Amino acid sequence: MSNSRDKILAAVKQNQPPASQLPDLAPFISGAPASLEAFRKVAEGMGSHLLEVTDEAEIPALLHEHYPDMEQVITTDPLLHARAATFDWLTGDGRQLQQADLAIVRAQLGVAENGALWLTEKELQVRVLPFIAQHLAVVLDINTIVPTMHHAYEKIGGPQTGFGVFIAGPSKTADIEQSLVLGAHGAKSLTIIIKK
Incomplete structure (x- = not known):
């Protein structure tokens, strides 16, 4: 049996194209700068709410002002x-996060062309966190905004x-009667806090 397997693998190896x-991607990469204005325009167009701070010490008060009843x-x-969750959200299979009214995390980078934020396990700690919390707030350093997805993948x-x-943006769907619904299968709102 292994002899047949070896013959097949050898034949495949000999008949490789x-x-x-690889194609040159340079023509697809925009030369536009990674500006906050470009990022804001797209992110707000997709339903995100942008706030700006110059000092991270402003963030707790700002979040309390915009999310007073959480x-x-x-x-993370x-x-x-200032006030952390009163339950153990790090332990379990993710369902324990259904109790989360607001999740606050940091993003590694933002993409100006589509308003996307890049988050990893390092920032989230629990993979399901941004999808199961009722509302999501993400802190993004202005210096980490890149112009395009090509730049994002390079970084x-x-x-x-x-x-x-x-x-x-917050999750959305318009599948049912062509009526746009925010938060249909994820966070109901996304607030992006830009640290200048």
Whole structure:
């Protein structure tokens, strides 16, 4: 049996197509700068709410102002919110996060062309967090905004963690009677806090 297997693998190896050079992607890469204005225009167009701060110490008060009635707040960085969740959200299969009213995390980078934010396990700690919390707030350093997805993938490079996701705007669907519904299968709102 293994002799047949070896013959098949040898035949496949001998009949490989010739190697060809990868296409040049330079024509597809925009030369537009990675501006906050470009990022804001797209992100707000997709339903995100943008806030700006010059000091991270402003973030807890700002979040309390915009989300005053949140009972269970989860943050992966205690500096971002004064009051942490009253339940153990790190242990379990993810269903324990159904109690989360607001999740606050950091993004590694933002993409100006589509308003997307890059998050990994490192920032999330629990993969399902941005999808199961009722509301999501993401802190993004203005210096990490890149113009396009090509630039984003260049910056990300190879996988550094087991999980990463681009998030752009709150979840939405218009499948039912062509009526737009926000938060249909994920966070009902996305607030992006830009740190200048």
